[in-house]
Every structure is written in C-alpha cells, then in structure tokens.
Amino acid sequence: GFPLTVLGGIFGKNWTSNFDAPCRTKNISREIPQVAWYRTSFVRMLVGGFLPFSAISVELYYIFSTFWGREQYMLYGILTIVFIILLSVTACISIALTYFQLAAEDYRWWWQSIITSGSTGLFVFFYAVFFYFNRSKMRGTLQTLQFFGYTSIACYVFFLMLGTVGFFSSLRFIRYIYVNIKMD
Known part of the structure; x- marks a missing residue:
C-alpha cells in the first residue's frame, strides 16, 4: 500500500497543471436563481x-448470488457488455443532467456531476440490503458484519468509479x- 501511495504522490506532483478554461471567466460570480423542486440535487x-x-x-442478482x-457465474462476456452499457449510460446521464443544470443558470456543476453519477452506488447498496x-439465507452477527462491511466498501468504490466517469x-x-x- 505505501509504495503505491508514494508513487501516486510522485505522479500527481509531476503531472499537475493549472486548469485552463476554454473561454473567459468573470471574477465576480453570478447569483444563482431558485430552482423548482424537480431540479434539486x-x-x-x-x-x-x-x-x-x-x-x-x-x-447484480447473479453477482451477489x-x-x-x-452459485457459479459463467457469463463474463455478458458481464463485460453490461459494464460497458453501465459506463455509457452513466456518461450520458451525467452530460444531460449537467446540461439541465447549466440551462437553469447554475454553474456549480463540478461536485454535482460526481454526486449524481456516483449515486448509483447508493442504489446498489439498497439492493444489497x-x-x-x-x-440470502445469511443470519448471524459475523455474517451480517462481513456482508455489510464488504458491500459498503464495494459500493463506495462503485460511487467513486461512476462519479469519476x-x-x-x-x-x-x-x-x-x-x-x-x-461570442457576439
């Protein structure tokens, strides 16, 4: 773990650059208007x-089973196709929701794009519950702790992965x- 952390720190330090916006930005931020309930976060x-x-x-049922x-899972080709569909649907939904947010004159899209895309991890956790x-036929304290511990970590990784996408x-x-x- 530690050598990869050092290696990631070295890469992060050497490959960073300033963010260059594709167009001019103003120093004074605009006021964001109120949105309707169906446009909330x-x-x-x-x-x-x-x-x-x-x-x-x-x-997801077959993966959990x-x-x-x-049970044994043998359809890895279908799993790969479903994973590609998941990534493409996540990207398309994130772009659409970001566009709707910008159309409502809300320019704070950075974290919203991560949260809206990554919220699939919460749905996966609810499905796991x-x-x-x-x-499942699991009962007992140790099985419950193990199931929800590993599932929480997996859903957090899922949140980060899809939020990044x-x-x-x-x-x-x-x-x-x-x-x-x-520009006129």
Whole structure:
C-alpha cells in the first residue's frame, strides 16, 4: 500500500497543471436563481442513480448470488457488455443532467456531476440490503458484519468509479460546448 501511495504522490506532483478554461471567466460570480423542486440535487441524484442502476440490476442478482452464495457465474462476456452499457449510460446521464443544470443558470456543476453519477452506488447498496434480507439465507452477527462491511466498501468504490466517469464526461462536454461557443 505505501509504495503505491508514494508513487501516486510522485505522479500527481509531476503531472499537475493549472486548469485552463476554454473561454473567459468573470471574477465576480453570478447569483444563482431558485430552482423548482424537480431540479434539486436530490431529484438529480435519484435520476442519475436509478437509470444506470436499471442497466445492471439483473446482473447484480447473479453477482451477489455468486459472491455470497454457492452459485457459479459463467457469463463474463455478458458481464463485460453490461459494464460497458453501465459506463455509457452513466456518461450520458451525467452530460444531460449537467446540461439541465447549466440551462437553469447554475454553474456549480463540478461536485454535482460526481454526486449524481456516483449515486448509483447508493442504489446498489439498497439492493444489497434487499438481497440480504430477502434472497440470502445469511443470519448471524459475523455474517451480517462481513456482508455489510464488504458491500459498503464495494459500493463506495462503485460511487467513486461512476462519479469519476460522470465528472470526466461532463468536463469533456463542458469543454466542447464552451470551445464552440459563438461570442457576439
């Protein structure tokens, strides 16, 4: 663990650069108008998490059954296709939600793109709770702690992975639209 941390620190120090905006920015920030209830962060988290989750919900049962049960999973090609679909749906949803946020004159899209895309990890955790109580036969303190401990870590990694995909796809979209903007 420690050597990789040092190596990551060296790479991070040597490869950083200043953020160059694709167009001019103002020093004084604009006031952000009030938004309707359906444009709040919570609703965006629900939409941004549910749609990618619906792309993987069928395979999630088989993954949990394989990992926590006695079944074997043999369809790795389908799992790869579902993973690619998950990444593409996450990127598209993140771009759409970022566009809607910018259309509402809210320029604070950075963390929102991470949170809305990464909220799929919360849906996976809720599915894991459902799986534990309704589909598995696990009982006992040790099994419960092990299941929810590993599942929490996996869902956090899922949150970070999909949040990163959403952020970089939104950043690429933002750069594209602001580079091609026509200034009068």
